[in-house]
Amino acid sequence: MQATSDRTRQHRGRCNHLAGEAAEHSVAMAYDRRGCATAARRWRGQSGEIDLIVRDGDTIVFVEVKKSRSFAQAAARVTRRQADRICRAAMEYVAGEPTGQLTRMRFDVGLVDSVGAVRIVPNAFGGW
Template sequence: MTRDPGADNRKPDLRKMRGDRAEAEAAAYLERLGYRIRERNWRCRTGELDIVATDGDVTVIVEVRSRRENGRFGTAVEAVTPRKCMQVRATAQVYLRFAGLEGVRTRFDVVAVTYDWADEITEVRHLSGAF
């Protein structure tokens, strides 16, 4: 096994760290609303579901997006593209089958987390039934 000489000098992946923090904040926000978190970062060959929760008798698939304020890539909500919606729906079908939840009421929500340029969270926006 060869050792990567630059491994000790790598900078942390700030984008991933912000994404992980946004998912944790989204889960905490949903729990405060009374949702029960069933899964976080559930993966299969078709993709990943950020959060699977229940809201009463409804299974809720939550896509979490984060962006910086006034960033050049648009808002967190704008990051949920039609292609992403299709991918999340396909992955949700696999999850529901795997979990024995086929036929249950299901909803797709988005939680958009906005950071300022000092990496402080300035907004958590929840779109219920987003797609």
């Protein structure tokens, strides 16, 4: 019985991982259509991982991607704790940029619903 439960859990974990990768790809393509260049996917620093980093002109955009049944459910999954972690990781990333901490930055959230539609929420952390 335990082996079946482990296989089910592994299968569910693999499906979730692949769905997350597909959502990140869809959001990256949405930015690409807007003329933004992908700088990094799943960038990892000491403070944590950033799902997607794109360049929008002279601005670096750090994107958290969330997928759920609806845009509202996906948006509700972004927590303050995550936002803080992403901001710390972004500071690590821009340390390698020519203008360092003076680099223009924005924090967006890319939402993906159950049918694969994408909605970008620009400057999503601006109100926090």
